[in-house]
Amino acid sequence: MSRRPFPRKIVFGALLRGRSRVIPVFAALSLAAALSTALFNLYADLDAKLHREFRVFGPNLSLVAKNGGALRADTQQRVSALLGPEDLAVSSAFAVALAPDGTRVVVAGAAPRLLELNPSWKVEGGTPGVLVGHKAWDALHLNGGDIRLVFRGREFVLSGYGRLTTGGPEDERIYLSLASFREWTSEPVSVIDMRISGKAGQVAAQMAKLQAAMPAVQITPLRQVTETQTAVFEKSSAMLGWASAMIVTVLLLCAGAALSSSVLDRRRDFAVMRALGASLSQVRLLLMRETIFVSALAAVTGFILGCLLAAWIGEASFGTSVRPRLIALQWIFPATILAGMLSTLWPQMLLARIQPAVLLKGE
C-alpha cells in the first residue's frame, strides 16, 4: 500500500461535509487569534496613549543658567535643534512689575506654545498670549478693563487679557507674549521648560545629551511624571500579558475539546479508512492537514476581527482608535497554526486507540 498522504479532495471533502464539527474548532481558534491580536495591538499602542494622557501634566524638564542669570540668546535655538519631533521647549522671562495701587506682581513673558506645553491650564476669555492668573486678577481687582503696569519706569498697558487657572504658582502671575515682554522690559530669557517624550531612560538620555551640548546650563527634572508614566505603562502591559495568556489557554483547551469530540464522532470513518488499508500515520496526517487548514483560516479571520476589536477598545478607553499592526500577523499566523496542532495531541492519542474491527462490528 502506498504511503502517500490523502489527496486534497479527501481533506476538503471531510471539512465541508463535517462543517458542524469544524465550526467549534474554527470559532475557538479564531477567538484566540482575535483576542491575541487585539491585546497585542493595545500593548503596542499603550505607551503612546499613556504619553498623550501624561502630557496634561506639562513640562518634565527645566533649563536655567548655572550662575542663575540670563540664558544666551541662542539657547532656545540650540535646544530645539537637539529635541525630537514629539518634544517641546518653551522659553520664559520674568520681571516684578508694579500695579497702579502699588501691588507688586510677577509678569512673565512666554513663547507662543506655552498653552500647548501646559494643556491642563484653564483659560477663560481674552486674546491669545495675554493671561492673568486668577489670584493676581482678584488681588489687582481687575474687571476686564485696561490696567497700567510699570517696570523700571517703563509703562505697559495690559488689555484684552484672559483669566488663567492652574492651581499652581502661575495663578499669581501675568503672562504676556515673549516679544511684547521683551519690548517692554528688555529682560532676557531665564528659563526654558521642556516636555521630553519617552520612557524614564529615554528622558534621562536626552537630558544628558542636552547637558553635554550646553555645559553652562543646569537641567533639572520636574516632578516624577516620567517615572510614574513608566510604572503605569509597565503595570498595564503586564495585565494585558496576563489576560492574553489566560484567554488563549482557555480557548486552546476549548479547541482541543472540540477536536477530540470531532475525532470521537468520526471514529467509524477512521475505522473504515484503517480497514481499507490506511496506516495510522496517514490517518493522523489527514487530521493534521485538516487542522492546519482550519487554523490558517482562523488566524486570518481572527487577525481581522482582532484589529477591529482593538480599534473599538482603543476608542472606548482612550478616545482614539488603535492603529492595526500588520506585523502582528507574522506571529499570530504561525502561533495559531501551532496552537491548532497542539490541540490535536489528545485527539491523536484517541486515534491510536481506535480498533477498526471492534468498531465496525458495532461494539
Added chain:
Amino acid sequence: MFFRLIAQSFLRQKRRKLFALVSLALGMSVATGMLTIAAGAGDKVHAQLATLGPNILVTPVEDSLTLEVGGVRIKPAAENGGLRESELPNIKKTFWSHNILGFTPVLEGPVRIGGSATQVGLYGTYFAKNIPTESGGFNAGLVQTFPGWKVEGVWPKDDSHDVALGSRLAARLKFRAGDLIYLADKETRVTGIVTTNGPEDDTVFAPLALAQQILNSPGAMQKVYVRALIKPEDDFARRDPASMSGPVLERWMCSPYANTIAYQVAQAISGSRAEQIRAAAQSESALLDRVGGLMLLVALAALAAAAFSVASAMRALVLERTREIGLMRSLGAGPVVIVSVFAAEGIVMALLGGALGFAIGSYMALRMSLTVFASPVPLQPMFAPISLALALLVVALGSLGAVRSAMVLDPTVVLRGDAA
C-alpha cells in the same frame, strides 16, 4: 427515580463529569480572576499615580501675592501665615473625608543657617503626624501627600527639633544625614536629605512647630496640600456652586469631583480658598478613567472567551450522549423528562464549577496582583453569586441547545449508530 437517574449519571460517568467540571471551573476562574483584577486595578493604578503628589491646594483668601520667580521666593503672600493649624482636623470631618488620602500644612519663610547671615528657605510641615479624628487617628504629612519625594536617611519626627535638607542645598553646603547644623542660632540635627525635583530641593524641611517658633508664627500655616481620590471632571463639575441650589447643588456636592472636595475643604478651614492643582487632578482622573476602562474591557473579553469555551465544552459533552437520549426516548421518556434530567445535571455542575471557579479565580487574581503590583487585590465576595449565575447561564446555553438538537433525531437511527 428522577434523583436516582441524576445520581447514577454522576457515579457511572465520572470521567465525563469531571471533564465538564474542570472546563467549567477553568472558565469561571478566568472570568472571576479577570473581573477581580479589573475591579481592583483602579486602586492599584491610583497608588502608582500617588507619586504625582497632591491634587488640591488650600490657601488664604488674601489680597497679597507671592512673588516667586524660578522657584526663588522674593516675598511670600502671607508672611505670618493666614490659616490656623488648629482647624486642620476639620478636613477629615467633611462629607468626602474617606476620599481624603492625605494632607500636609506648609509654613515657609527665610531662616539663617550655619551661624552666618546667609538665609535659605525654611519649609515647615508635617512629616507623618497622627491627627486625632472621630474615627481614630489619621496620619497627615509629606509621607502621605508627596509619596514621590525621596529621603536619603529618615524624615524628622514631628515633635522633634530635627530637620531634613533639600538635596541641592545639602550639596551646596556640603551637609549629610547625621550632621549637626545651626538653624537660627539653634543646633539641630540633619536626619535626611530630600529629593523632590522641585524648588523645595533648595530648602530646609522642619517640623511645623519648629518652623512656627523660628518664624514667630505660633499656630499658623500658609497653605495646605491635599491629596484626594477624585473622579474625572465634566461640565457639571465645572459649574459654580454659587449658581446652584437645592437638589442640583446636593447632587454636585455628592459627586467626588476635585472642585467639590476643594469646595468642602475650604468650608472646613476658615479664611481659606481651595482649588484643584489642575496638572495633577486633570491627568490623574483622566488616567484612572482610561486605564480602568481598558482593564474592564479586557476583563469582559476574557469573560466572553471563558463563556464561549464552557458553552462549547458543555455542548460537546451533551452531543456525546446522543445515544443515551435516543435510548430514553425509545423507552418512552418525553421531552420534559429528558430536558429535566440534563438541566438538573447542569445545575449541579454549574454550582460546583462556579464555586470552584470563584475560589481558583480569586486565588489567581491574588497571585497576579502580587506579581504585577507587589500588593494583593481585595477579594470580591459579590463575584461569588455572579460566578454561579454565569456558570448556570453558560451551562444552559451550551447544554440545552445540544439536547434540543439530539431530540429531533429519530431514536432508531441514533441507536443503530447511523446518526452523523
